[in-house]
Amino acid sequence: MPTIGRPSLRVLLDALAAGTGPAPEEVLVVDDRPAPGAPLPLPESADGTVRVLRSDGRGPAAARNAGWRAASTAWVVFLDDDVVPAPDWRERLAADLASAPPDAAGSQGRLTVPLPDGRRPTDWERGTAGLERSSWITADMAYRRDVLCATGGFDERFHRAYREDAELALRIMAEGHRILDGTRAVTHPVRPAGFWASVKAQAGNADDVLMWRLHGPGWRERAGEGRGRLRGHLVTTGSGLAFLAGAVPLAAGRGAVKGTAARAAAVAAGAGGAAWTLLTAGFAAARIPPGPRTPGEVARMAVTSAAIPPSAVWHRLRGLALHRGVPPWTPQRAVLFDRDDTLIRDVPYNGDPERVEPMPGARRALDRLRGRGLRVGVVSNQSGVAKGRITESDVERVNARVEELLGPFDVWEICPHDSGDGCACRKPRPGLIERAAARLGAEPAECAVIGDIGGDVEAAAAAGARGILVPTARTRLEEIGRAREVAPDLDTAVDLLLGGRRPW
Template sequence: MISIVVPTLGRPSLAILLDALAGQLAELPEVEVLLVDDRRDDTGELAVPGALAAYTKVLRGLAAGPAAARNLGWREARGGWVVFLDDDVVPSPDWARRLRNDLRVADRVGGVQGVVVVPPPAGRRPTDWERGTAGLAEGRWITADMAYRRAALAAVGGFDERFPRAYREDAELAHRVRLAGWDLVRGRRRVTHPVRPESRWVSLRNQRGNADDALLRRLYGRTWRSQLDLPGGRRSRHVAVTAAGAVALAGLALRAVHRHHCRRRVLGVVAGVSALGWAAGTAEFARVRVLPGPRTRDEVLTMLVTSALIPPLAVARWVGGWWRIRAVPAGALVTADRPATTDGPAPRRARTTEAA
């Protein structure tokens, strides 16, 4: 049996995903669909197409994030293979057939990733947000469409629920699966991941992921990026720019209260040099974000403002993440016999309802 697990917040895109699956599941010999309703409020039952009703269970999640929702799903699953799909992807018309072929792999293979296609905007360059979403097409072992053997998930204890966002939790799981001796491979099935509309300030909200990076640094040490096959970041530059800005402000403040002429002059020079360093770093960051984009007035303005705000916000999120996980022992990885929760108790079982 194949189990398809879809954690969802009830977004409109879920209906598109379920409609795309409805006409295909008959091609799979044995299959079940587990929808994990992770909404915080009880706003009614999720709508399941009639063609999917016979295959589908709805599980009520704990509103604890996608890692916890996926854990509830795979633990309820009966299949030897568990396929994780995000609720904002659209499977291709031959997705089920290709999935069946993808899962015909050697016993040592513990996971098979699908191909994720992000459609580019028509007739213009992509915005910063659109480029970020397009990066999913190059992502490794992302759960937009990722199949795992249930045995591999059980062997490593599933997703680490200390990652509360859809960020890094899939790469971290894949790393532990490989550490446990399983191979991960790429398949040929395809899903489309449309770019959803977002606020122009979404890049500021996304800085919350720095707290998750702090946890990865705690768990895997200084080489966490290379171990998890993650691209390099800009944290060192953000720290430098933030420090320059802080020194400039502090220098100006101290200069304003000092009466000694020589000290005022020294503080003025320090503040001026630091301000130039802050301005140069901010300008460089804005440049690399503006040049690939559409360069419209709104986009350029958004990039200028957010390029000034992101470095200190990223540093603050990183420091906050370090503070929150200060009690986590270094290298405290989730294993089959160690719960995937921060506080110790094993996750509760989901309440299960049959789809109407």
């Protein structure tokens, strides 16, 4: 349960504790406030049954990742801190998970948004009620933990509670898993909202750009989403800009703008202003009738209908700039390893095959990957060749011994240069990874790289691959701090790729 300390957290925990059916093995609450504040509103009965973690204000995606990575159960259930489980929620959850077939990666709970009696719902209330029709929302979602490990969990580039749950579901289903509808139910009360809530919500347009970058132009259809209003907002905003483009020179010129220029400015102002007025009025007219039509709600709809289009367009442009370099998501097809101190113990400038000693768990980790159909390779800096300490033939003999001990590799890529040679292949440059991926017929984004120093994961990032650091005695603390994913050993690194035990 990610939370920023809202009072609704206590209501959720009380309802969960009072329910019938098997109790959860552990309740993990992730405090996502940027800095520790007042104590979280935990019930007194939560002592010993609730564990609180911190995610330092990095957003709900990061908070959920912190939660499931700290769990150890086969299934992990996500709840928002403002839902209320039904009294039989625990009982039905147990039945949902027990009946899930092996190819089911997730189970979605049913969500109800209670609306007011005796009046029409406000625009904000209608928007919240739309959650009832949403797919894969983490207001109540259970996932197998090994699937979360295999996919890496939620994408933490989604900093708001918006799209991060659908994005994960699209990746999971693209890997051939199913997400089922469960029988359990929660209610989602409508939270109070400020006057500008609908305008602030337009920040989601930047997240939509990230979805488009990751999953292509058809992501809305696969996610069960409609087209949205962005095209209309673009036209409305363009009309407003046309009005300003004509009106500002006329007002600023005070008679200096004459002749053809004045007529063009007047036409732009008149046409743009008329179009903007009609489009904005039409937008407001579509939003007002379904609501309560009180003076306050009508005023809110009128003002925000004018503010929403430019806000939506601005956030769309912001998203295009922010996510311009994001490559499309692709499933991983290959795992590339550093050689020395990752697969075998590092013997500086070793040219003697008899001195090759596998790292603990190396053969087991490689065989697990091979057993799942992933191709494996090695990308290794060997500057001893450039220094004259060893020959390329020595490197080949050592590599042949590595294969005798650890099994066959699908590709070897070696950089024989020294740090001052200016080559494109020496890590942390991406050349080795790019060449290995090309020889495997894969894109770098379809590869993962496992190594023991910062240069390994930096090369992975430069190539667009996933990087996992497995530290050794020579790994610097700052390298560990910079790495996005860190594992204590090769087995756990493979767990992060395939699923299994908790990451470090």
